[in-house]
Amino acid sequence: MSKRNKKGLKKGFWHDAWHRLKxxxxxxxxxITLVALIICAILADYIAPYQYDxxxxxxxxxFPSKQHLLGTDNFGRDxxxxxxxxxxxxxxxxxxxxxxxxxxGGLLGAVxxxxxxxxxxxxMRAMDILMAIPGMLLAISLAAALKPGLFxxxxxxxxxxxxxxxxxxxxxxxxxxxQEYIEAAQCIGASDSRIIFRHIIPNCLAPIIVQATLGMxxxxxxxxxxxxxxxxxxxxxxxxxxxxSSARQYIRTYWHMTTFPGVAIxxxxxxxxxxxxxxxxxxxxxxxx
Amino acid sequence: xxxxxxxRLLMMIPVLLGVIVVVFSxxxxxxxxxARMILGETAPASAVEELRETLGLNDSYFSxxxxxxxxxxxKFDLGNSYSSKKPVIDEILERFPTTILxxxxxxxxSVIVGVSMGIVSATKQYSIFxxxxxxxxxxxxxxxxxxxxLMAVIIFSVHLRWLPASGSYxxxxxxxxxxxxxxxxSATIMxxxxxxxxxxxxxxxxxxARAKGQNERVVIIYHALKNAMIPVITVIGMRFGTxxxxxxxxxxxxxxxxxxxxxxxxxNMRDNPVxxxxxxxxxxxxSICNLLVDILYGYLDPRIxxxxxxxKKRGLKKNVEA
Numbered sequence: 328m329s330k331r332n333k334k335g336l337k338k339g340f341w342h343d344a345w346h347r348l349k350x351x352x353x354x355x356x357x358x359i360t361l362v363a364l365i366i367c368a369i370l371a372d373y374i375a376p377y378q379y380d381x382x383x384x385x386x387x388x389x390f391p392s393k394q395h396l397l398g399t400d401n402f403g404r405d406x407x408x409x410x411x412x413x414x415x416x417x418x419x420x421x422x423x424x425x426x427x428x429x430x431x432g433g434l435l436g437a438v439x440x441x442x443x444x445x446x447x448x449x450x451m452r453a454m455d456i457l458m459a460i461p462g463m464l465l466a467i468s469l470a471a472a473l474k475p476g477l478f479x480x481x482x483x484x485x486x487x488x489x490x491x492x493x494x495x496x497x498x499x500x501x502x503x504x505x506q507e508y509i510e511a512a513q514c515i516g517a518s519d520s521r522i523i524f525r526h527i528i529p530n531c532l533a534p535i536i537v538q539a540t541l542g543m544x545x546x547x548x549x550x551x552x553x554x555x556x557x558x559x560x561x562x563x564x565x566x567x568x569x570x571x572s573s574a575r576q577y578i579r580t581y582w583h584m585t586t587f588p589g590v591a592i593x594x595x596x597x598x599x600x601x602x603x604x605x606x607x608x609x610x611x612x613x614x615x616x
Numbered sequence: 617x618x619x620x621x622x623x624r625l626l627m628m629i630p631v632l633l634g635v636i637v638v639v640f641s642x643x644x645x646x647x648x649x650x651a652r653m654i655l656g657e658t659a660p661a662s663a664v665e666e667l668r669e670t671l672g673l674n675d676s677y678f679s680x681x682x683x684x685x686x687x688x689x690x691k692f693d694l695g696n697s698y699s700s701k702k703p704v705i706d707e708i709l710e711r712f713p714t715t716i717l718x719x720x721x722x723x724x725x726s727v728i729v730g731v732s733m734g735i736v737s738a739t740k741q742y743s744i745f746x747x748x749x750x751x752x753x754x755x756x757x758x759x760x761x762x763x764x765x766l767m768a769v770i771i772f773s774v775h776l777r778w779l780p781a782s783g784s785y786x787x788x789x790x791x792x793x794x795x796x797x798x799x800x801x802s803a804t805i806m807x808x809x810x811x812x813x814x815x816x817x818x819x820x821x822x823x824x825a826r827a828k829g830q831n832e833r834v835v836i837i838y839h840a841l842k843n844a845m846i847p848v849i850t851v852i853g854m855r856f857g858t859x860x861x862x863x864x865x866x867x868x869x870x871x872x873x874x875x876x877x878x879x880x881x882x883x884n885m886r887d888n889p890v891x892x893x894x895x896x897x898x899x900x901x902x903s904i905c906n907l908l909v910d911i912l913y914g915y916l917d918p919r920i921x922x923x924x925x926x927x928k929k930r931g932l933k934k935n936v937e938a
Contacts, residue, residue: 452630456638459635459903461858461862462861463862468639585767597755
């Protein structure tokens, strides 16, 4: 039995979940990888061997060597440094678009699940419309409408992700709403917003956290795809997708330019997916002994 | 059942109208002047203004939207492409079969690979094969498909020179794109098959089947697989829908003249009628895909079918959630 504190069982649940997660070796490995990536992104100025925009025309298209561990690109810029700086953009876009999608999608889902009836019907039909447009296409057309740039990229990806979160939260709210403690809160006269924010949202956090971890992987993939199509981050800012896009024309001769940015994406997504799976196992009360 | 299908088809109408409004508004907001794009940078301002007038671009947002919706709903007319001047409907229908073929090939590959790997992984849980297969599939989920496509080009067309890198002039050109898309979606299907099989294999009726001395292969294929496939079929159906709209990137990596690439090119050229028509067609096929999956679901699982019938009394809401 885990320790109970003032908050009672709630703390125990997260405490237990963390214990279960710690036992999962691959999830911990993924967590460490992610923390390392985040540190890399924050300390890029100190870690990167060169400036990301330092052009050296005497050393263009160099294959990996001791001076340039991952080679250089068509402007003689160091690939490793660009990938390290690129992690900033990818992690930032992934994180902020998921936060935005969770806040808006979560609110819509909570409101629509809690009130039901007409509100639910209208909101969910609006979500159906967004869901009917293939996600990638929606993100692409939004990105085109909003002009390229970091902030707009985040908005485009977030809007395309909102319906998914709205549905997850609505489903959890529907199961929670009829429980006795909500009824009790209503009886003692708690306001609707208090019930939603204090009782319902904390209780459906677990599925949201899992969805968010896996969703962040999806958001980073979308961001790199949009940049690859020229609709996201514009060069010379290093972003993994746009690096792939500019490397594409040299694919026949300089393989290293297309390989490494993709590997960086893959490692990040892989870590997020493994961590997401681990979190799902850790947070699923059905597996709780 | 037919009543349920009818209801679902009717419900598609407001959704598709909503799609028209959303896509129209997005394209309306998109910066850049289509008339300027058609005539080029050097055209005189008077000519651009004249073209704007003929295309109706000077009307207010609402009258343009109303006009467009009226044409689509009453005349089934999606307008003419700005750049080729041909009817949009012809232009998109000409390219749609390519996208459908690519999606079908990829789904076929992903089902063959994903389902069989999933079954073997589940029946030999925690074996070396299972561990390797699950890690590979996790890697597959983590790879951006367009990058996997680029890697396939580097390996199979640049270094080994086995297959052409881009274009579509024969069956050889389909191998790399459909393998890339198919194998990357097989990862999802494999994971789904595995977890669903694992759940079914632990059921009492499987133990009963084994206990009565049934051949293991028969148990797996006839008793377990049939039940385990129900959630997998949803994933496959949704995958097909996603691939119709999501093959955009692979089409542009391999220069396949499909609908996705056409829509991207049209977004860049500000050819609004094509983008609106194309997205509408994809949304329509996506919705039909989802409906087909739900119907199939009913046939595969009698419990769900009875729910459809029950829902007549309880209204439509439950159906949507199902």
